[in-house]
Amino acid sequence: MTFFGRMLWVIAFRSLLQHRVRTLILGAAIAGVTALLVTLTGAFVGIRTTLLLSATTLMSGHVNVAGFYKASASAGAPVVTNYKKLRAIIDREVPELDYVVQRGRGWAKLVSESSSQQAGIGGIDITNEPGFRQVVQVKEGSLDGLTKPNAMLIFEAQAKKLGVNVGDTMTIVAPTFRGTSNTVDVIVVAIAADIGMLSSWNTFMNDQGLRQLYQLNDESTGALQLYLKDLDQVKPVQERLRKVLAAEGFELMDPDPRPYFAKFDSVNRENWTGQKLDVTNWEEETSFVQWIVTALTALATIVIIVLMAIIGVGIMNVMWISIRERTREIGTLRAVGMQRDAVLAMFVAEGTLLGVMSTSVGGLLGVLGSLALTRARIALPPSWQFVFFSERLVISPTVFWVLTSVGFITVAITLISIIPSFLAARLKPITAMSHVG
Amino acid sequence: MSAIVTITDVVKEYSLGATVVQALRGVSLTVDKGEFISIAGPSGSGKTTLLNLIGCVDTATRGVVEVAGKNTANMSERELTNLRLNTIGFIFQSFNLVSVLTVFQNVEFPLLLQNKLNAKERKERVESLLEQVGLLTHLKHRPNELSGGQRQRVAIARALVTDPLIVLADEPTANLDSETGQAILDLMRSLNQKKGTTFIFSTHDHRVMRYANAVVRIADGKVKGRESPQEAVAHEMELGPDPTLSTEVRAS
Ligand SMILES: Nc1ncnc2c1ncn2[C@@H]1O[C@H](COP(=O)(O)OP(=O)(O)O)[C@@H](O)[C@H]1O
Ligand SMILES: [Mg+2]
Numbered sequence: 001m002t003f004f005g006r007m008l009w010v011i012a013f014r015s016l017l018q019h020r021v022r023t024l025i026l027g028a029a030i031a032g033v034t035a036l037l038v039t040l041t042g043a044f045v046g047i048r049t050t051l052l053l054s055a056t057t058l059m060s061g062h063v064n065v066a067g068f069y070k071a072s073a074s075a076g077a078p079v080v081t082n083y084k085k086l087r088a089i090i091d092r093e094v095p096e097l098d099y100v101v102q103r104g105r106g107w108a109k110l111v112s113e114s115s116s117q118q119a120g121i122g123g124i125d126i127t128n129e130p131g132f133r134q135v136v137q138v139k140e141g142s143l144d145g146l147t148k149p150n151a152m153l154i155f156e157a158q159a160k161k162l163g164v165n166v167g168d169t170m171t172i173v174a175p176t177f178r179g180t181s182n183t184v185d186v187i188v189v190a191i192a193a194d195i196g197m198l199s200s201w202n203t204f205m206n207d208q209g210l211r212q213l214y215q216l217n218d219e220s221t222g223a224l225q226l227y228l229k230d231l232d233q234v235k236p237v238q239e240r241l242r243k244v245l246a247a248e249g250f251e252l253m254d255p256d257p258r259p260y261f262a263k264f265d266s267v268n269r270e271n272w273t274g275q276k277l278d279v280t281n282w283e284e285e286t287s288f289v290q291w292i293v294t295a296l297t298a299l300a301t302i303v304i305i306v307l308m309a310i311i312g313v314g315i316m317n318v319m320w321i322s323i324r325e326r327t328r329e330i331g332t333l334r335a336v337g338m339q340r341d342a343v344l345a346m347f348v349a350e351g352t353l354l355g356v357m358s359t360s361v362g363g364l365l366g367v368l369g370s371l372a373l374t375r376a377r378i379a380l381p382p383s384w385q386f387v388f389f390s391e392r393l394v395i396s397p398t399v400f401w402v403l404t405s406v407g408f409i410t411v412a413i414t415l416i417s418i419i420p421s422f423l424a425a426r427l428k429p430i431t432a433m434s435h436v437g
Numbered sequence: 438m439s440a441i442v443t444i445t446d447v448v449k450e451y452s453l454g455a456t457v458v459q460a461l462r463g464v465s466l467t468v469d470k471g472e473f474i475s476i477a478g479p480s481g482s483g484k485t486t487l488l489n490l491i492g493c494v495d496t497a498t499r500g501v502v503e504v505a506g507k508n509t510a511n512m513s514e515r516e517l518t519n520l521r522l523n524t525i526g527f528i529f530q531s532f533n534l535v536s537v538l539t540v541f542q543n544v545e546f547p548l549l550l551q552n553k554l555n556a557k558e559r560k561e562r563v564e565s566l567l568e569q570v571g572l573l574t575h576l577k578h579r580p581n582e583l584s585g586g587q588r589q590r591v592a593i594a595r596a597l598v599t600d601p602l603i604v605l606a607d608e609p610t611a612n613l614d615s616e617t618g619q620a621i622l623d624l625m626r627s628l629n630q631k632k633g634t635t636f637i638f639s640t641h642d643h644r645v646m647r648y649a650n651a652v653v654r655i656a657d658g659k660v661k662g663r664e665s666p667q668e669a670v671a672h673e674m675e676l677g678p679d680p681t682l683s684t685e686v687r688a689s
Contacts, residue, residue: 002549002552003549003552003556003559004549004550004552007538007542007545007546007549010537010538010542011535011537011538014537014538015537017537018536018537328533329533329535329536331494331533332527332529332533332534332535333535333546334494334518335492335494335521335527335529335533336521336522336527336546336547336550336595336596337518337519337521337522337523337547337550337551338518338522338550339515339518340514340515340518342550428494428495429494429495430489430494430495433494433529433533
């Protein structure tokens with residue numbers, strides 16, 4: 001930077017310092033908006049993270065090889081036959097793989113002595129579920145109980161609604177794709193802490209037990225759920241598997257970004273029988289709740305735009321005042337040979353400086369506040385749990401979003417300050433100098 | 438000697454709503470290089486307006502203003518600004534310092550705009566000027582920590598720091614005590630003699646007029662004539678003694 005450039009910053013900095021109260025009020029407002037933006041983006045990331053975590057624990061892998069088996073044209077079941085052969089292809093073709101699990105898929109009515117509810121039932125082989133054990137927190141009973149064929153895991157909210165405890169018996173009534181309803185008695189072996197809203201309609205049962213319920217053979221499952229080392233690889237892996245499986249002679253369903261349970265109608269309307277595979281990812285399987293993320297993003301955007309508009313007007317006003325007060329000074333500087341663009345630069349520097357200082361403070365406060373809120377493990381009211389996919393408030397500020405927030409607001413403030421600065425620079429030196437006040 | 442400022446038939450009008458004020462009504466004037474010239478006249482006669490036109494901070498309604506051989510009417514705002522920076526030094530009646538900058542930084546500012554000297558050269562230059570105006574001890578002060586007289590000395594140092602061809606001073610000593618005023622005029626005078634810098638300053642103070650090598654009398658927006666300082670003072674006597682005139686000046 002030239003000495004002159006440095007001097008412009010010195011003037012800008014000292015001018016801000018000279019009007020401490022004004023600078024502090026405006027700076028606090030800017031810092032507040034920045035902190036809010038950091039918190040909102042953190043909440044957004046938190047929601048996405050908890051959604052990812054709960055979805056990939058409860059109902060989906062990062063990528064899934066699933067599909068439908070149709071005994072007749074209108075009797076589709078979410079079943080994959082011969083899954084061990086598929087497993088071998090996946091192991092061979094997906095080096096990004098961390099691990100694979102197989103899960104049965106069912107939909108049934110849980111009937112307790114006092115109540116009943118509809119729920120999805122995941123058939124789970126608890127001895128081969130590394131991720132599940134890490135995420136699901138058992139409040140009562142034990143996961144190891146799931147090794148018994150008629151054992152069942154439910155979540156706290158469900159246990160409350162059904163009025164059951166560990167050791168109690170429930171009846172499962174499951175309509176099968178053969179048109180009849182099968183019934184089986186199960187024992188609740190574990191009650192786990194809720195994992196956001198998704199756990200309210202998911203339950204788990206021993207996979208052999210689920211096969212028996214639907215009268216499926218040992219080679220059948222609902223889905224192979226693939227967990228990858230790197231989430232960025234989801235799309236490429238999904239694409240590759242589609243190609244590879246097609247090349248291996250499997251029939252594939254057309255890509256359809258909906259969860260599997262939304263596909264029954266269209267699958268049953270189609271005129272094929274036998275097995276078709278469907279390669280999906282976790283976002284597609286949770287697309288029925290992604291609208292919440294979209295709505296929150298839209299809401300946050302509106303809030304930020306409104307706040308920015310208010311702050312923008314404030315900045316304009318303060319800069320007007322600043323320029324009015326310094327009109328004589330501007331005239332003098334122009335008279336002694338300062339060019340218009342330098343005057344412009346001097347005032348924009350003031351805006352930028354105010355922006356950088358305030359947004360840095362605001363960014364820092366936002367991060368600290370987010371971490372403090374998360375650490376406080378604030379229990380969310382039920383309606384908020386629905387939105388946050390979590391029982392507790394989780395705000396995860398990320399470097400990317402903090403820098404983006406700080407950068408965005410700084411740039412916005414700089415741009416806003418250009419308008420009054422431009423008018424200051426346009427003043428004729430003599431008009432400026434003869435300005436009174 | 439060659440003309441450094443040539444003003445021909447200049448009219449300057451200010452419009453105040455419907456009424457038009459003629460501040461200058463056809464002024465012609467030539468200032469030669471190296472002159473130490475005073476524009477004298479009562480308040481409201483058009484002195485400031487004339488200096489503003491010469492200083493290229495304002496434009497004439499009609500007529501030609503030539504500064505350093507250039508017709509200012511044909512110059513862009515950018516060129517005019519450069520002309521002000523490199524050719525003209527301003528001393529304002531009311532100091533006009535940048536309040537957030539120190540004394541040193543205020544004086545250094547035009548040098549930074551010029552971007553010709555390095556930091557060491559600038560320091561030497563600024564300190565030499567501040568020494569001449571007797572403010573070397575106040576380098577780090579802010580303008581609001583100085584008296585009016587000290588502020589004007591800073592302004593003078595700032596006007597002279599770029600070594601301009603022309604220095605314009607609008608009643609430069611009006612806000613200074615007579616001793617400081619004389620010191621300033623001596624300083625201006627010595628710069629005029631050493632470097633040949635042209636000085637044009639307005640005043641209605643005889644003590645100040647005495648320093649000039651020519652006095653241009655102006656009244657009601659018209660030049661009444663160019664006189665020697667002795668003639669000008671005598672002229673003033675005919676019009677009646679000025680109560681602000683000191684005995685010392687009258688005696689000389
Ligand atoms: N910006 C202006 N707008 C209107 N009238 C002005 C303006 N500046 C000066 N005048 C008028 O022009 C005349 C000359 O003013 P000025 O050049 O300031 O005189 P002086 O400096 O000799 O006191 C005065 O009548 C003054 O009222
Ligand atoms: Mg005047």
